[in-house]
Amino acid sequence: MTYLDGEVPVDPAWEPGRGHRLPSYARSDEALIGAGRLIRDLHEAAQGFRPRCTAYRYHPCPPRPGQIVSHGDLGPWNTVYRDGLPTAFIDFDSAGPVDPLDELAAAAWAFVPLEPDRRLREAGFDPIPDLPSRLRLFVDAYGLTDGPAILPALQRSILAGAERIATWPLSPADAAVSLEYLAGELRWLHTITPALERALTGRAGAGR
Numbered sequence: 001m002t003y004l005d006g007e008v009p010v011d012p013a014w015e016p017g018r019g020h021r022l023p024s025y026a027r028s029d030e031a032l033i034g035a036g037r038l039i040r041d042l043h044e045a046a047q048g049f050r051p052r053c054t055a056y057r058y059h060p061c062p063p064r065p066g067q068i069v070s071h072g073d074l075g076p077w078n079t080v081y082r083d084g085l086p087t088a089f090i091d092f093d094s095a096g097p098v099d100p101l102d103e104l105a106a107a108a109w110a111f112v113p114l115e116p117d118r119r120l121r122e123a124g125f126d127p128i129p130d131l132p133s134r135l136r137l138f139v140d141a142y143g144l145t146d147g148p149a150i151l152p153a154l155q156r157s158i159l160a161g162a163e164r165i166a167t168w169p170l171s172p173a174d175a176a177v178s179l180e181y182l183a184g185e186l187r188w189l190h191t192i193t194p195a196l197e198r199a200l201t202g203r204a205g206a207g208r
Helices: 029-046 100-111 117-123 131-142 147-165 172-201
Strands: 068-070 079-082 085-089 096-098
Touching: 029 068, 029 079, 029 085, 029 100, 029 131, 068 100, 096 100, 100 131, 100 147, 131 147, 131 172, 147 172
Parallel strands: none
Antiparallel strands: 068 096, 079 085
C-alpha cells in the first residue's frame, strides 16, 4: 500500500438525487475513455485470482464461475486522476465477487454519468452531453464487443441497490424513500434505453 499522487474528484455536498460535482478534467471524453480502459486493466488483472479469505463486506462468498474479485464501488470519487486522466482506483473496502459486465454497468452510471439533465448540470456539464454517445465511448474503450449487452446490466445495477437496502438499518419510511428513488432511476432508464441501444448498435439517429 502506497500513496498515489494525483487528484480525486470528491463532491462533499453530494447526496442521492443530486449530481456529483465534477471538475472539468473529469468530465472530458478523454477522461471517460481513460476510465473505460482502466477498468478493463483492473478486470484483466483480477482474472485467475482465487481468494483464500472470502469474508467480504457484501456477499461474503467465493466467486462463482464467470465472476472476479473486483472493486465494487467504481466512480470518479474512488479514482486518482493525474494530468486530467484516470491513473488508479482507491478505496477497495467494497471489494468482492462481481460479474465484470455488471461492474462495468455500475461504473457507467458514475463515469458517463447516466443522469437526467438537472443532475448533469449540477455535475458541471454545460452544455448537456449526448449520453448515448458517451456510453458508446465508454464501452468501446473498455473493449466490450457486444455493446447492447450492457443495457440489462444497467438495470441489474439498480436492482442490486434495492437488494442492499434490505441490509441497511433504516426505518420503514427511510427504506421507502430509498426504494422510491431507485424506482425513479429505473423509470428514467426505461425512457432513454431506445437511444442508448441505437448508439450501441451503431444505428443512425442515436442522439438524446
